[in-house]
Amino acid sequence: MAKADKDMAVGLDVGASGITVAVLNHAADAGQEIAGLGFSPSVGFDRGAVTGLDDAIGSVRRAVAEAELTAGVNISFVHLCSDMPDMLVRLGSVKRQIDGGRSMGRRELLETHEQIINGCLPAGYAAIQLTGFRYYVDGKPVSNFRGGGGGELQVEAVAVAAGSSRVEELHRCFTEAGLKVKQTVAGPVAAAAAVLDGVEQELGVLLVDIGAGMTRAAYINHGSISDLAVFPAGAGHITSDLAVVLHTTLEEAEKVKTIHGIRPVQGHIKLRPISGLGERNVPGDLAHRVIKSRLEEIFEFINGFIRKLDLTDTLPGGIVFTGGGSRLAGILDLAAERLSMPVRGGTCRMVPETVSREESYRYTNAIGLALRGAGQRPATRRARGRLGGGLVDRLFHWLP
Template identity: 30%
Template sequence: MARREERSLLVGLDVGTSKCVAVVGQVTPDGRVEVVGSGVHASRGMNRGDVVNIEQTTQAIKRAVEQAELMANCSAKSVYVGISGTHIRSLNSTGVAPVRAGSVSERDVDSVMDAARAIAIPADQKILHVIPQEFVVDGREGIQDPVGMHGVRLEAKVHIVTGSISAAQNIYKCVESCGLKIDKLILQHLASSYSTLLPDERDLGVCMVDIGGGTSDIAVFKGGTIRHTAVLPIAGNQVTNDISVAFRTPGPHAEELKVKYGVALPQYAAGHEEIEVKGVGDQPPRRLSRLTLAEVIKPRYEELFHFIRKELQRADWFDVIAGGIVLTGGSAQMPGVVELAEEVFDLPVRLGAPHNVDGLKDITRDPAYATAVGLLLYGRQSRPQPAPTPMQGVGYWLQRAGDWFKGSF
């Protein structure tokens, strides 16, 4: 079988606390992304978004990418990589610049964006994203694209995301040790929003929460653009640890119990249903009620949702998310989590799975792959599309005519 054309391929790499996910996507002629390969490997070298073991993280990346390459029948050269962690900081900033020629040009937009990003940040941080929220021309607000508008004063309101330089360098080192080049480091919750949020939700106001293994990532959208981001160090691994301590069972078995039998609300567990729990060391296994497991899980998810609510209230965004909450990520799939979140937030809550992508159904419909698929969509949007040459255009229409002829006769 011939290898796929490398130029049309995108590779997303989600290096998480519990697993490393690589997804290969192919850009179709109509501009959509088709997922053609995926690979997953357990991650032991990450903790809450930070690399804590270079060798283990490198091996996890290598194994996941190799699986994805094998499935997609391609060879990856570069990847879009997600970054998160408690070192992530964000703030809103404003820049002002004069309009030079009476009407706003691309050069003026570049100038005002440079002015907006000229802020003081700690020496150990670097700017990851400068995302425009809106432009103001001579006091006229709410402008998304000011190019061509007449005025003398241009103002830009932007959302700036910064991250630890050392954390980014460690990720670069791990990826480059696998013989890969990083196209761009992308904030994980920004990537997840590309694959899970709908345009009307972004306009009305919505909070997306990506619950992973080590961190829960928050992104608030309003008026079609991102307004606030935050990272909380509470996620699925804390639930696993609670089960391990409460049931006195090894961590890997606690994770297995959580995935296989875990529910976030006791009413989802039958009171008479029992599960086998392995003991620590030489201790014999025991049988415990599944209802007891639910009573261990529920308080941790409640705590997480209360922390998220406090963070939104602290940032003055809780009252403007009329679109509600969108939960995504592997730890959001547990039965009862959405219903528990609705009780805590008193807002509509839905589970966010990837959309606007084609290909492998087990990837494109699974919230655990929201970040990896979002990285592909981000890459598709940011990668410049080469204009077709006249010969390519003629060939395209000849092919279309041939297809029509075959279909008709």
């Protein structure tokens, strides 16, 4: 099998329910197309963090092997997303003097990035991603760090971070799985690349990802993420609520959730017999209330985020939902009512026709990661060599 080369970008998303991989071929003459996809249930992970190293490595390898097989290439580099419940966003800023006529070199830029991270993150947190760079020379906005001229350069950036021990363990898992992480990206940033257009991202949009294990709300404007909040419950919790209240298995509860969603159910729902209990009928209204109460909690979280950022009148792009939970039947109507905003479900671009509509949502983050990866410049060996590997490699890929 050939190696995935510079014309391929690979995205890998570690979700609570599954690991997904997307291989994007972006050779100039072929345009862009998804060359392969992979999926594996995420064993050894708990909401983005490694809980069992060997199992986690196995899950990653299985998802990657499937993508390698379908794309017909060997994968050694990935763009990674693995959202964790303690993820946070901080705005950082650093100032430095620049000589007249000499623009800032890459080494200085890397140091600047490290200073931003050190200055804005709480103790015990490590950066997942630096994004949303803004530059000012003597207080005036300039388009990039190569502003030239002399004076005081101020660099502002948004740092997305999570607990450092979990981030380190995650990277260890990928190293031991034989993969090099080219870049880590927050889930909503990856999803944005797959479901939003440039205008929405510029004008302001709220992206809400209701996954299996958590819900994230991210405010994206001026083309990058401004703020993000994580709520530690998602569609998987609806399934477990139903299983507990209806006294049934997770499989049966999952069926009730996907068949009925948030639509009112008249009469009774028939549940398959489970050990010790025969076939049973449970009131449809009970299932409806269970699902609705978890969703109300999620909408209250979103409303809290909108209030905190004072976004009520400033969301031209409205609210875009992604993640498996956003496929719950009837959820968008309830969301529009509870959030008093235009809402829509995000459709992932570039999903191959061979993937069913029911499964296509799964690949949103992986495809978004690959699309972002395809748009990035490779780092030069010489510049990397001066500063060593590890964090510096990742810092390098934050270069705008």
